[in-house]
Amino acid sequence: MPRDLPVYDALEALKIAGGNAGIAEHLLGLFRTELPPIRARLARLQDETAWDATRELAHRLAGSALYCGAPALCAACRELELQLLDGVPTDTATTCSAAAAVLAEIDRFLAATD
DSSP states (O other), X not given: OGGGSOSOOHHHXXXXXXXXXXXXXXXXXXXXXXXXXXXXXXHHHHHTTOHHHHHHHHHHHHHHHHHTTOXXXXXXHHHHHHHTTTSSOSSHHHHHHHHHHHHHHHHHHHHHTO
């Protein structure tokens, strides 16, 4: 469950940036800038039941979250992606819940890194 993971792990972000604090801060800034439009797009895709695009967005966001020290967001994205492996939800309610978890983790990350 993503809530068991840190919202933001600055040490992991620094490690991924090769120990360069400037790079870690730059990546964090870029990620924070990109998150609001990504959040809006994810919400729109979910409303439109555009599952392939939702899966692709979750996959890309998981990678970005991994590199920016956002383990809870990364895990939530991976769960959503898993729900959509075949392009359609195995259970729509579970998939919608997974998408809502990603949206909540985006909000938590933005609040934690403000």
